Amino acid sequence: MTTKEPPASRLEELGYKQQLARRLSVKEVVGLAMADVSPTMAVLFLTAGVFVVGGTFSIGAAFILSAVVIMIALCLAELAALFPIAGGMYSLVRHVLPGPLSWITTFNYLLQGVVIPASIALGMVGFLKDLIPGLGLPSTVLAVILLALAIGVALTTVEAGAWTTAVMVVVELIVLAIVTVAALLHPHQSLADVTFSPMVLDGGQLTAVTVAVMLATLAPMFNVINGYDAALGFAEELKGGERNLAKAVVISAALACVLIVVPLICAVIAAPDLKEFFSSPAPVVYSVEAALGSSARIIVDVGASIALFNAMLSLLMYFGRGVYTTGRDGLWPRGVNRALSTLNRFRSPAAGVLALAVPAAVLVFTSALNFLIIFAGTMIAAVYLCIGLAALYSRRSHATARRPYKLPLWPVPPLIVVAFTALALATQERQYLIAEGVLVLVALTCWLASRHWNRPASADPVPTAAQVDS
Numbered sequence: 001m002t003t004k005e006p007p008a009s010r011l012e013e014l015g016y017k018q019q020l021a022r023r024l025s026v027k028e029v030v031g032l033a034m035a036d037v038s039p040t041m042a043v044l045f046l047t048a049g050v051f052v053v054g055g056t057f058s059i060g061a062a063f064i065l066s067a068v069v070i071m072i073a074l075c076l077a078e079l080a081a082l083f084p085i086a087g088g089m090y091s092l093v094r095h096v097l098p099g100p101l102s103w104i105t106t107f108n109y110l111l112q113g114v115v116i117p118a119s120i121a122l123g124m125v126g127f128l129k130d131l132i133p134g135l136g137l138p139s140t141v142l143a144v145i146l147l148a149l150a151i152g153v154a155l156t157t158v159e160a161g162a163w164t165t166a167v168m169v170v171v172e173l174i175v176l177a178i179v180t181v182a183a184l185l186h187p188h189q190s191l192a193d194v195t196f197s198p199m200v201l202d203g204g205q206l207t208a209v210t211v212a213v214m215l216a217t218l219a220p221m222f223n224v225i226n227g228y229d230a231a232l233g234f235a236e237e238l239k240g241g242e243r244n245l246a247k248a249v250v251i252s253a254a255l256a257c258v259l260i261v262v263p264l265i266c267a268v269i270a271a272p273d274l275k276e277f278f279s280s281p282a283p284v285v286y287s288v289e290a291a292l293g294s295s296a297r298i299i300v301d302v303g304a305s306i307a308l309f310n311a312m313l314s315l316l317m318y319f320g321r322g323v324y325t326t327g328r329d330g331l332w333p334r335g336v337n338r339a340l341s342t343l344n345r346f347r348s349p350a351a352g353v354l355a356l357a358v359p360a361a362v363l364v365f366t367s368a369l370n371f372l373i374i375f376a377g378t379m380i381a382a383v384y385l386c387i388g389l390a391a392l393y394s395r396r397s398h399a400t401a402r403r404p405y406k407l408p409l410w411p412v413p414p415l416i417v418v419a420f421t422a423l424a425l426a427t428q429e430r431q432y433l434i435a436e437g438v439l440v441l442v443a444l445t446c447w448l449a450s451r452h453w454n455r456p457a458s459a460d461p462v463p464t465a466a467q468v469d470s
Helices: 026-037 038-056 057-082 089-094 099-131 139-154 160-187 191-196 211-222 230-236 242-269 274-279 283-292 294-328 334-340 352-363 369-397 411-425 430-450 466-468
Strands: 198-204 206-210
Touching: 026 038, 026 099, 026 160, 026 191, 026 242, 026 294, 038 057, 038 211, 038 242, 038 274, 038 283, 038 294, 057 089, 057 191, 057 198, 057 211, 057 230, 057 369, 057 411, 089 099, 089 198, 089 211, 089 230, 089 294, 089 369, 099 139, 099 294, 099 352, 099 369, 099 411, 099 430, 139 294, 139 352, 160 242, 160 283, 160 294, 191 242, 198 274, 211 369, 211 411, 230 242, 274 283, 283 294, 283 352, 294 334, 294 352, 334 352, 352 411, 369 430
Parallel strands: none
Antiparallel strands: 198 206
């Protein structure tokens, strides 16, 4: 009697070997994604740059983006179930779109793994120094130390990272509850007024928000309600099959919207003075302190510091797996591929993590925090534009492929994603568009160079649209 071979997983069908260990449940992957989302970090820290650009229209932008986020999550869910690879959004685009678009997505995607941890490390320093006024170390040095601590955890087993982030997410939720309670107990602004008659601080005066300001607010908001895609980075460590991966992405996106938008609205309502609110380096902390006193500020500072560290850790774990996958796919010169595609004794992609962490540490000393935050939103919008295109094109390029999950109402979600992200990019300020243009040129240069690099035949598991064109 012969025993039947178990059916091949989708990963094996794509020609990849199972190298990372499948140790995580859906709950644990959602927990890691929520650490990347870091609702407390988003509300207390990342919203500061958005309030500067859009004023109280940040509320309207958050509502609009929440709807778009669900559309993006549905696109990610279908593509991730089709390509359950640890490279995250890089892998989804690489296996569908032509080479040039694939490389542009790769650079916009991976550079987030450098820019966002650097901005988080610098932002965390502000909360720590507010909490401990006598902290005498220079901000840049302290930021690098915090980055090094996150690297240390990211290089251990994935379970250790998952449990560490889970504990810290609980603390984050407590802090968000404080923000929400502060608004409910001490409301100062009308929800209807701040939502439907938005104001922005311009030249020291509150003025009505224009359509141009509204449009300019959309791309920075991408960096606030973001990170739910981190579930994709643990695709090869998730138990239960490809549909579980689709489920994890959609759950993470829905939780991100609720846990960010509600406290954000509450913080604006709790602000005693909108001028002071917009002028504050940490507007939400200003609202909480005004409502509950200085002791609440201490609690928020502690929670914010934990949230920021948690996000930095999750980001390094997520994007480190993306870098690892680029090496395994043979994207770079042979020696670089060999180094990036190795795992350490904890079965963690150590080289991939360090490839992000080292330039992030350098960036701490050279870049302005607000520029990093807003430019990260530009890069995120560019990646999601390509995800929308990939979700549209995959139904044609992989028409006969087995699809463990199909997004509903196709092609409406990807069309909304493409239209919205294109609009968000087109309305960005000139300096961020120039920076994005430079990034595109670098990506295309590397794409051309890659045509002459020695890539081992085994590095490309299956020929794809991206590989044929590259």
